[in-house]
Amino acid sequence: MANTSLFASLRSRLALAASVRNEAGGLAYARRPESALALYAATGCLNGTFYASADEQLDYALQLSAAVDAGFVAKTAIYARQRGHMKDMPALLLASLSLRDGESMERAFGRVIDNGRMLRNFVQILRSGRVGRRSLGSRPKRLVRQWIENATVEQLLAAAIGNDPSLADVIKMVRPKPADAQRAALYAWLIGKPCDESALPRPVREYEAFKRDPSGPLPKLPFQYFSSLPLSPAQWAQLARGMSWQSLRMNLNTLQRNGVFADPAMVYEAVARLTDAEAIGRARVFPYQLMSAYSAGDGLPAPILAALQDAMEIATRQVPTLEGEVVVAVDVSGSMGSPVTGYRPGATSKVRCVDVAALIAACIQRNRPGARVLPFDTEVRSLRLNPRDSVMTQAGQLAALCGGGTCVSAPFAELNRTKAQVDLMVLVSDNESWRDTRRGGATSTMREWAQIKARNPQARLVCIDLQPVATAQTVESADVLHVGGFSDAVFDLIAVFAAQGGDSARWAERIGSVPL
Template sequence: MKFNFLAKEKNTVVNYENAVAFPLTPDYELYAAVVTTSLNASFYEKDTTRLERIKDLIQKSNPVFVAKLAVYARNEMHMRSVPLVLIVELAKIYSGDSLISKMITQVIQRADEITELLAYYQMANERNGVKKLNRLSKQIQKGLANSFNKFDEYQFAKYNRDGAVKLKDALFLVHLKAKDEAQQVLFNKIVNDALQTPYTWETELSKVGQLKYYNEAEKQKAFTQKWEELIDSNKIGYMALLRNLRNIVEANVSRYHISKVCDYLSNEKAVANSKQLPFRFLAAYRELKELNSKYVPMILDALEEAVMASAQNIKGFDVSTSVVIACDVSGSMQKNISPKSKIMLYDIGLMLGMLLQSRCKDVVSGMFGDRWKIINMPKRAILSNVNEYYKREGEVGYSTNGYLVLEDLIKRNEIVDKVMLFTDVQMWNSNMTKDSFAYSWNRYKAIAPNAKLYLFDLAGYGQTPINVEKNDVYLIAGWSDKVFDVLNALDDKNSALNYINRIEL
């Protein structure tokens, strides 16, 4: 008994709150770190610390898994920077077959990602001097050549930025031969900086802004007309529209045009194709709430409809499934995900929790800090629910006593199918009793042997308060509603890593 106890203790670590925690395998830790990062400082880690940890984990992980993770992060989690990091760092230690080129071909979805990848390659390999990008990896060269064949003149022109690495630099580096005469004409335009200026909301508004006006009223009228023209053109992408809702309202466009905007925002097909992270809707919702306009209620309703449409894709919850949703509102969750964003991990947890609640028939939801509190909310008002939770910030304190969610179920002898926590998983017991999260789960399993526990890791710090994938415990990480696809795929013999490993390269 004593020997077994000591052996088990060697497999534990302490988390950032100095509480006992369990380490993850390198693959699992890399997965959690990648899908919860914007490569900016987190509550417990500086931005360089996270990047260095990711680089270290790449060296310890299965190369094929790293490649599939990059594809998953880009195409299902809709992340842009970190997949490029995975490509370059894996290329530094792996060679010999076509893994890197296949990885690049699947990851690059926008023309500017070609130049961004090269810019990071230059930085990561500490290249200096005139020829910073000479001796390019053959597999990176091949993957980028494949990527060049994905885009047309409009796409190249739209993302032809004046950065450290330009499109024409990339074209020279990959030594790509044109597949036909039309592509050669396009390549010549890239080399000669002669790409046709694309019709985008940025270029059109820039033209209006550069004109001279007799007075402010004339200028305002010009912007109103331009926004109405842009809306009528149907050429504003979903993300651009979402980010410009405030600008559109302040431009005083007509009711007709506001209605067009609302129809597009709430269109189920448009929502499905938009690939927007859920918190983008929340950011737009909050931005609009501050405005004094008669059109704001219409747009807020459209945003609620859009989020409900995105929730329709969440599978795996029938009438008989009973669920507890617990959102971590501790102090460490109140960290902005990037310097330019007003969105915090706190918001992401609430947003994902309310999305899930909208799909569950038999559900109890609430928040935990020092205490656990059940808060009943309607199912068809996801964004306003999140805002309501947000207003109650501080109501349950700022610790991370997640074990109290389980102790409440034990106390009430409540048997549920799934217990789901949206958290940074830095659990501890501020009450200084013997109860740990793992201890409470083992106690609950004694009365609810078929119950399953899901930890939705929103921070990716590399440890968990309980041994995952044992005793019906699962870890799922990420900020996208796509985490629910992973959830739906889980069973006793599965894990989030199996879901990623299904990807074909």
């Protein structure tokens, strides 16, 4: 009988040999530097993950940024900020360019540093020394100074919330030039120096007056300016009415503790705002953020918890309806139990990778009730979802399965075992497969995918990564798309790829097409 390892079938030979090991020790494929950088930018929060410390993640992100064209680094920073809505990684990439290509950094600066929080992140990263310098340098200093000088009063007051560094620290560093007496007074007030109070902008004058007599009306300032002051429930209610949609979502428990929701009228107002479709769209809310608010809101009134579920339905309404036979493979292994934004002392998110993976599956199932959902760890787990359940309910049922080892090829093998028809398969995982690893050759996942393709030549595969990892279990090709992150941009890419297949731009190509 012929040696089957020498005379392999065509479909086996089409599965390319893997050459590296992933963090879990399994056989894997190395990503191209551009693809790896894109993944790190879209998922990396510079916090520790299940397999990598924060320092390791930072060092590798800097290695990747040095390995690709400076223009691509700048475009990746823009994409990660504008489409991925990330914070730390875009600022890091921008800072890495300060020593390498100041012109690219400057061209991307205004599109990445779009608020005071991002400005302070940028300054903090530069001064840390981790990108190769401890001072701002002339060009970054000029850009930061110009941002402050061109910012509105409202932008500066919002930027002044937070430390390490504070806006006061930044102002002292770059010394912006005041355009008039009002701006001179405001700069002095922000850094804690004596100033002519009568020259301050009206909201600041009213705030100083309120601190002396807190019985008066609340000035129009971000609510954080009042959090340390003794306010009545009525005043907290007034603050709640002035909060942005995101601030309201993030501070529901604070409002509850301060008696706001003891008033049924305020509960009604909060429900109306939380379920405002236009406000949800403007807020660029991630579905996982709504899950976080829901999970942390045990003591909230029932109508508000219901409103968060309704908001989830609205936020995921734009998920495209996928045609044909759709399969969603959801990794529920133990490593997926790590926080989706990484471990951060004192501020670790309660939302896990598995929660986000489950949300993606539930969203697809919601808009494509016939989609088949296959949760897996070392094998495919049995679970029957009801498409009529809410996204939150379906996601909770999937996430409850979390635990066990990782065998990414398991759902592929199940589809081959049952000879299932597949038009589109969506894999959501951290790619740390080890249970199905081999000594050499193609990964088990690629071997199983080759069999699916032999049976379903039209089949396409989308691999969604939720963590910054340098390896993958599949090779990107005309029929295989790699994408990372947890924003609405992921669903946009899936829809285009499902419709156009190999004719659609790869993820890295889309980033490369961002104008500078």
